[in-house]
Amino acid sequence: MHPLELPFSRAGHDRAAHRRTEPDLVGRLRADPSTRVLALHGGRLAVVGQEIPRATLLPPAALLDAPVDASWAFLGEADGTAYLSVVLPDGDETLPPGAAAWAGLRQIVLGQSGALAAAEPDVVLVHGLSVAAVALAGWHSTHRRCGRCGEPTAVVQAGWARHCPVDERETYPRTDPAVIMAVVDDADRILLGHAATWPAGRFSTLAGFVEAGEALEDTVRREVAEETGVVVGTSPGDVVYRGSQAWPFPASLMLGFRARAVATAVQTDDEEVTDARWFTRDELAAAAASGEVGLPGRHSIARALIEEWFGRELPAR
Incomplete structure (x- = not known):
């Protein structure tokens, strides 16, 4: 790829x-x-x-x-x-x-x-x-104050750190890692979900933040299972890294994956994800062209993952 x-x-x-x-x-x-x-x-x-x-x-x-x-x-x-x-x-x-x-x-x-x-x-x-x-x-x-003692901090290192005058320690910018995945089954369908906070009809790839002490591949499997009930395989090649994208809204790094589902029954959590569907290429193309399904913007890694699976650009609407 x-x-x-x-x-x-x-x-x-x-x-x-x-x-x-x-x-x-x-x-x-x-x-x-x-x-x-x-x-x-x-x-x-x-x-x-x-x-x-x-x-x-x-x-x-x-x-x-x-x-x-x-x-x-x-x-x-x-x-x-x-x-x-x-x-x-x-x-x-x-x-x-x-x-x-x-x-x-x-x-x-x-x-x-x-x-x-x-x-x-x-x-x-x-x-x-x-x-x-x-x-x-x-x-x-x-991060205007020290996370340890609460004192105001000063900008140092040309804007790339903040110094606490009490603790005498420096704090550096942090980025929150999050996985985002195109889940595909053995019939080469893609799984897309609808988040509870999104407008009706909007669908995208699943995503979620990495938890403390968790490997990226395990995050992919956990998030897919928690949000949709779908099971991602544990064999080599079932979770494949595809690329990363800075997402400073406010401080994330999106780590993109292609994941293979080994059990495809869908049961959404109805909290974060209220709907999830499997799409063939023809089904997704028709739904996107008619406006039934709204896809993520072209600037997003979600759109890139979807179109990589699809094989070409999808309708912009």
């Missing part, structure tokens, strides 16, 4: 982690006119373009009026250019000069998915920087 094409997993920059401990790295880069900056506010990015928004890389001069409590971070470098992010504080939504609007990462990815698939280097670069910036901003927003 060929690798999955996953928009949220593309990057064109070097994170240059070795530079994060350089003295006043962010301050020096802010003073360098060749540096470029991604601006964020309320989880959204400053963009250019209306119908197809794209995160814009601004010169430091465009952020000269940024509030003193804005949060800066070093994202990395590419071809001799350094990149920063700045998270503007809540309240004033004034756009920096050179930006047209604020837009969420999902909206940007959907607009740029074609360019990403074609591997246009400049689009891939900005996209990779944007994913990192949104993930990092989300972590900082929920």
Whole structure:
């Protein structure tokens, strides 16, 4: 099987982690006119373009009026250019000069998915920087205090850690691993589920978070059994890794798998999943084309897993 094409997993920059401990790295880069900056506010990015928004890389001069409590971070470098992010504080939504609007990462990815698939280097670069910036901003927003003693923490390592002055320890961004799987039976049907919180008719692959001390393959089997009653095999090759996708909403890493069912009777848990169905290719194509079934967006690993099984793109609706 060929690798999955996953928009949220593309990057064109070097994170240059070795530079994060350089003295006043962010301050020096802010003073360098060749540096470029991604601006964020309320989880959204400053963009250019209306119908197809794209995160814009601004010169430091465009952020000269940024509030003193804005949060800066070093994202990395590419071809001799350094990149920063700045998270503007809540309240004033004034756009920096050179930006047209604020837009969420999902909206940007959907607009740029074609360019990403074609591997246009400049689009891939900005996209990779944007994913990192949104993930990092989300972590900082929920980790302002020490998890051990509750004291306020200070940003260190160019935005990639927070230091507690009481415990004298540093905390680093964490990512929550979650599995997501295309479950297929011996008749080559795919199992899709409907979550309790979704609009009527929406179906997708099953997914769930990895629990403490649990192997990824065991998570796949447990989640499928808990949500649908379907049994995934334990033989070699019954659970196959297919790819990963950063999912910073707020802090997940989606680990994609193809899983083989050895018992196909469906009994949903009616809490997280209220409906689950087996589909042949013809059945899914007809249901998607008619609008009876709504599928996940093209930016998602769920859609990639489904279309990998299907063999080509499915209707967009």
